[in-house]
Amino acid sequence: MTDKPRGIDPRMAGFNEKVANDQRIEPKDWMPDAFRKTVLRQMSQHAHSEVIGMQPEGTWITRAPSLHRKVVLLAKVQDEGGHGLYLYSAAETLGTSREEMENALHEGRAKYASIFNYPALSWADAVAIGWLVDGAAIVNQVSLQRTSYGPYSRAMIRICKEESFHQRQGYEATMVLARGSKEQRAMAQDALNRWWWPSLMMFGPHDSESAHSGQSMEWKLKRESNDVLRQRFIDQTVPQAEFIGLTIPDPDLKWNEECGHYDFGEIDWDEFKQVISGNGPCNKQRLAHHIRAAEDGRWVRDAMHAHAQKQNKREVA
Amino acid sequence: MNKQALPLFEVFIRSKRGLDHRHVGSLHAEDPEQALDYARDVYLRRSEGVSIWVVRSANITASQESDVGSFYDPMDDKPYRHATHYKLPKEVDNM
C-alpha cells in the first residue's frame, strides 16, 4: 500500500477524520505506511515484553515457598504468555506473522521492555516484579485501552481485565515479607531498592527526549505521555510502599503540596541507554533462552507439519 | 525459521448460554482439532465461555473499506425499517 505522491490523498483525509473522531482504525482500513509501521513496532515490542517477561519470575516457579504461591506464580507467568499471544494476534492483523516478529527479536531488530534484563535474585524479587513492574505496566495499559488501532485496543482491554490480579498478588506477597522476619523484611527492601528505578524507566524517556512519542500521540496510538504516566505510577506506588514500611530508594522523593504530586530524583538515563542497547545484566541470557526454546521446539513443529501432510494424503487417497 | 509456520485460526467464544459467539482473537495450530484445544487453554483460562468455534483465518472473506459506500451507506436512508420511525400515542407506545 503506497501513499500517492501528489495532493492530499482522500484516503488520508478519511484516516485523519477517523482518528480525530476517536474512531478505531481497523485492519482492513487504509492507513498511512508510517502508522502501520509504528503500530506494528509498538505491538510486537509489547508482545515480546510479555513473553520475555515470563523469564525472570519464571525462575522462581520451581522454588516458590508454598503451594499457594507456586500456583499463583505459575498462573501469573502463564498469563504473561497469554498476553504475549493476544498481542501477537493483534499484530498479525497487519499481515506480519508471529514468526517474522520472533525472527526480528532473535536477530536484534525488535526490542522488549528493558526491565526484564535485570536478574530476579530472591523470592522478594519475584513478587516485587508483580507489584512494581506489573503496576507500571498496568498504568500504561489502562491508558492504551483507548489506543486508536482497534485490535490493539481490544487486546489491551482483555489484558487489563486479567492483569488486575497480577499486581495485587505481588503487593500482597511483598506485604507478607515486609511484615515477616528480619530477613524477609530485608529481602523485600532489597528488592524494592533494585527494582524501583528500572520500573520508572519502563515509561521511557522524558517527553522532550522521546523519539516516537509526538507522532504516536497525534495518531492517538499513545493516549498519555511518558512523563504523565510515570508520575501517575509514582503517586500511586509511594503510599503503597509507606503502608508496609518499605522505603523508596530516592532521597529526593517528597510530596509536593502545590502541584499535588510527588517530586522525585533524576533517573539514571545512561543506565537506561546501556540496558536498552543490549548491555544490561541479562540481555544476552534472556534472548539466548528464547532462541534456545525455539530451536529445541523446531523438531516438534516440523513433526506436526509432517503429520498433518500425511493425514491429508490419507484423506485424499 | 522452521519450514512452515503453523496456520492461523480465529477464535469465537460463547461466553454463556443464550449469547452469540464472539470473536476474541486468534492463535496458531496445525489443524482445527488442535486449534480447539489451544483455544480452550489460551482463551478460557478463567471460565470465560461455554462453547468455542475456531475457523482458519484464511477461510474468512472480509468486506473491504472501499466497499463502504456501496455496502453500508444505502442502508442509512431507510429509517422506516427502524421502530423509532413510527410515532404512536403514549397509551400504546410500548409496542
Place this chain on the structure above:
Amino acid sequence: MKEYTTEIRNMVVAYCIALGDDSLTLGHRLSEWSSNAPFLEEDLALTNVALDLIGRARMFYTYAGELEGGGRSEDDIAYLRDCREYRNFLINELPIGDFAQTMARQLIVDVYDMGFFTELTRSTDSTLAAIASKAVKESRYHLRRSKDWVIRLGDGTDESHQRMQTAINTLWDYVPELFAMPADEQLLLDAGIAVDRSALKYVWQSTIDEILHRATLEIPTGNHSIEGGREGIHTEHLGFLLTELQYLQRAYPGLQW
C-alpha cells in the same frame, strides 16, 4: 469426615500423601516447561496441566492433614519431608527430558489416572471420591492432549518418531510399579477405600497398545522394572527436585510466605 480406627486412619493418611506426591512431583516437573515449550500455545497448555496437578496435590495433602488431626498443613507435608518420606511413583519424578519424553510420560500417566480416578470415585471415603471426580474430568483432557501428541510425534518425521520411541522405551521400566499393590493398600482396598491398581493393568495396556499402534510406534516387550517409590526408594532425581522445591522453607525455617 469419616470415623476411622487409628490403624485405618493412618493408612488413609499415607494413601493421600502418596497420591499427593504423585501429583506434586509431576506438576512440578511440568511447571519447568514454562517459557520453554516448543511454541507459545503449547506453553500455556502445559501450564494448565501443571496447575491441575498441583491443585490436586493440595487437595490430597489438605485432607491428609485434616484426617491426621495434628495440624499439619499442605505445605508442611510438601516442604518438610525428605526424599525417603516421599511416596510418589518414580515415573513422576523423572526429569522432563525432551518434549517427546514429557508427552510419553503424560500418556502413560494420563491413561493410568483415567483408570485409577474413575475407580476412586467409588471409594467409600467421600472426600477421596470427590477429589477423584474432579481429577477424572481433568485427566480426560490431559489424555486427549497426550494421546494427540504421541500420535503426532510418532507419526511425524523420522526424528520425532525416533525421539518418541526412545522416550517410550526409556519410561517402560517404570510402568510395572503403577500396578503393584503393597500390603497396606490391599487392606484399604478390602475396606472399600482404595483402588485395586493391579486390576487396572489390562485396560491400561490395551489403551496404550492402540495409541502406540496409531502412532506407528513399537510396543516395548522388555519386562525389566524399576520400583520403590511407594516405599520411599527413589531415583537420584527426586533429591534435586526437592532441593529446589523446598529451598526457601529449608533456608528460612518456620516463616510465613
